[in-house]
Amino acid sequence: xxxxxxxxxxxxxxxxxxxxxxxxxxxxxxxxxxxxxxxxxxxxxxxxxxxxxxxxxxxxxxxxxxxxxxxxxxxxxxxxxxxxxxxxxxxxxxxxxxxxxxxxxxxxxxxxxxxxxxxxxxxxxxxxxxxxxxxxxxxxxxxxxxxxxxxxxxxxxxxxxxxxxxxxxxxxxxxxxxxxxxxxxxxxxxxxxxxxxxxxxxxxxxxxxxxxxxxxxxxx
Numbered sequence: 001x002x003x004x005x006x007x008x009x010x011x012x013x014x015x016x017x018x019x020x021x022x023x024x025x026x027x028x029x030x031x032x033x034x035x036x037x038x039x040x041x042x043x044x045x046x047x048x049x050x051x052x053x054x055x056x057x058x059x060x061x062x063x064x065x066x067x068x069x070x071x072x073x074x075x076x077x078x079x080x081x082x083x084x085x086x087x088x089x090x091x092x093x094x095x096x097x098x099x100x101x102x103x104x105x106x107x108x109x110x111x112x113x114x115x116x117x118x119x120x121x122x123x124x125x126x127x128x129x130x131x132x133x134x135x136x137x138x139x140x141x142x143x144x145x146x147x148x149x150x151x152x153x154x155x156x157x158x159x160x161x162x163x164x165x166x167x168x169x170x171x172x173x174x175x176x177x178x179x180x181x182x183x184x185x186x187x188x189x190x191x192x193x194x195x196x197x198x199x200x201x202x203x204x205x206x207x208x209x210x211x212x213x214x215x216x217x218x219x220x
Contacts, residue, residue: 026167026175029153032105035166036219046104047115050168051218052092052179057211065211067092067179067195071100071218074116075194077142085118087142090128092179092195103128103217105153112151112168116141130170130199137199153217165216169199176200178210 029035035045050072055065076088093100102115104125113125118141126141129148139151150171156163169175179195200212 023159025157026154026169026173027157028173029155029166032107032110035105035153036217038107043107044104045107046219047102048104048217048219049100050090050103051216052213053165053167053216055179055211055213059208065213067211070094070096070195071098072103072197072215073098073194074101074114074141076117076121084120087140088116090114090139090141090197091182092197094181094193094195098192112153114141118142137201138197165218168215168217170201172201174199174201175214177213177215179213180210 032038032043032045033040036048038045052067052070055068056063057065070092072090073093074088075091076085078085090101104113104115105111106113106125106127109127111127111129114128115123116126117123118126128139128141129143129150131138131140131143132147132149140148152169152171152173154167154169154175156167167175176199177197178200179197181195182193197215
């Protein structure tokens with residue numbers, strides 16, 4: 001949750017402001033009202049998109065990553081009878097020109113939401129979380145509370161000065177994501193290939209064929 005209990009907030013002061021490279025810290029944002037496009041009447045911040053930033057290709061001698069700046073989209077998972085959509089994952093589009101999924105922060109519910117398909121396929125706002133299964137660590141909608149971890153926004157500082165935008169990570173303080181291409185055999189809701197994205201952590205490290213990146217709220 002964006003707003004934590006007093007105990008978690010205290011721990012966040014000790015653990016949440018983390019060193020990344022030298023001189024860089026990431027400070028948790030405690031309320032939706034601190035995020036772009038906050039509306040006092042609706043208790044909503046947004047909508048905005050998610051964007052790949054600081055992408056690094058570990059297999060390239062210069063670390064060149066060809067998807068810097070690409071936006072997030074989604075891939076729905078249909079019910080067993082294929083007559084409806086039960087849940088889905090947040091992915092990265094395979095082109096900067098593809099349509100992007102929109103996100104927002106719901107201050108009344110203290111959660112991030114995505115404008116994604118459900119049921120018969122109509123778009124609506126649904127809460128998104130990070131799957132706790134260490135083999136995936138993907139952002140999903142339609143997860144139960146027992147299987148999920150809250151998404152947390154962070155403000156990054158370099159030598160005490162705020163950088164552009166807000167980063168998206170987990171409530172545990174992780175802000176590094178890994179991405180890999182789906183391949184031509186898989187396609188998302190727009191019938192195009194996409195990039196899987198998952199949180200990097202102790203139980204799910206980056207594979208050799210994956211790029212390492214951060215995800216930023218893009219409110220332009």
